Amino acid sequence: MMTNLFSVFDPSAIFNFSLNWLSTFLGLLMIPSIYWLMPSRYNIMWNSILLTLHKEFKTLLGPSGHNGSTFIFISLFSLILFNNFMGLFPYIFTSTSHLTLTLSLALPLWLCFMLYGWINHTQHMFAHLVPQGTPAILMPFMVCIETISNIIRPGTLAVRLTANMIAGHLLLTLLGNTGPSMSYILVTFLLMAQIALLVLESAVAMIQSYVFAVLSTLYSSEVN
Amino acid sequence: MSDHFNFNEAFNSQTMRGRANVAKATWASLGLVYVLVKMHRRNTKRRETKLYCKGCQQAMLHG
Numbered sequence: 001m002m003t004n005l006f007s008v009f010d011p012s013a014i015f016n017f018s019l020n021w022l023s024t025f026l027g028l029l030m031i032p033s034i035y036w037l038m039p040s041r042y043n044i045m046w047n048s049i050l051l052t053l054h055k056e057f058k059t060l061l062g063p064s065g066h067n068g069s070t071f072i073f074i075s076l077f078s079l080i081l082f083n084n085f086m087g088l089f090p091y092i093f094t095s096t097s098h099l100t101l102t103l104s105l106a107l108p109l110w111l112c113f114m115l116y117g118w119i120n121h122t123q124h125m126f127a128h129l130v131p132q133g134t135p136a137i138l139m140p141f142m143v144c145i146e147t148i149s150n151i152i153r154p155g156t157l158a159v160r161l162t163a164n165m166i167a168g169h170l171l172l173t174l175l176g177n178t179g180p181s182m183s184y185i186l187v188t189f190l191l192m193a194q195i196a197l198l199v200l201e202s203a204v205a206m207i208q209s210y211v212f213a214v215l216s217t218l219y220s221s222e223v224n
Numbered sequence: 225m226s227d228h229f230n231f232n233e234a235f236n237s238q239t240m241r242g243r244a245n246v247a248k249a250t251w252a253s254l255g256l257v258y259v260l261v262k263m264h265r266r267n268t269k270r271r272e273t274k275l276y277c278k279g280c281q282q283a284m285l286h287g
Contacts, residue, residue, distance in 0.1 A: 049264075124240070126244035127247065129243070130237055130244075131237070135237075136236075139246045143251070147251075174246075
């Protein structure tokens with residue numbers, strides 16, 4: 001029985017060790033298959049996804065982006081995608097539904113961008129606080145708005161991912177818990193609804209990891 | 225380049241220099257307002273404590 005609506009997200013494990021956080025690294029188990037002599041169709045599909053992402057991130061970073069800087073964002077995308085996706089399976093802990101993990105990803109990344117930008121391209125960073133072509137009367141307000149938006153970036157990045165993951169799991173759990181008190185006919189509909197929701201959540205898992213990676217890329221392109 | 229200061233050249237939303245100057249000026253103004261408000265509040269508080277302290281009131285009453 002659920003003691004609390006959010007108890008499904010509790011990071012609890014046996015022997016007082018929070019070993020469930022180790023599920024974050026389960027994606028690493030997929031790596032050895034890359035080194036097999038004959039790549040499977042899954043490998044080829046995954047490679048084509050990564051190549052597409054690489055091209056897109058390269059475009060987003062522009063000509064000032066350093067060579068190979070897309071790898072960090074591709075790795076970020078892969079890590080979040082694996083975690084989001086695995087969290088949809090029963091009895092697997094979803095670490096991305098916790099701010100602890102998402103903020104640990106977003107905050108250092110943003111901090112590094114800010115430090116790099118303000119130290120190396122100070123004038124550029126100042127200029128970014130006023131969008132090109134802003135009417136004169138709005139310029140001071142734009143500076144305030146842009147400054148605040150810049151400061152809250154790691155928070156929004158982390159909360160967006162966490163909130164999306166929590167919302168989906170909560171919906172699935174709430175619907176699932178109504179099952180035992182339902183008639184057989186209604187359970188059929190419930191199952192269909194659950195499957196539809198699961199499909200939706202799979203899409204959300206992919207979209208949110210992509211959004212996180214793309215936004216990180218855009219933030220990085222701003223400081224160059 | 226002319227010797228006179230041209231405001232529109234220094235502060236605008238088109239050039240990199242103009243945009244950066246606007247941002248710097250806005251930040252500086254906000255900082256100045258913050259410092260002025262802080263100083264004003266501290267002075268008011270100090271004036272109030274001086275006005276309403278026991279010794280000061282007695283001194284005022286007895287000349």
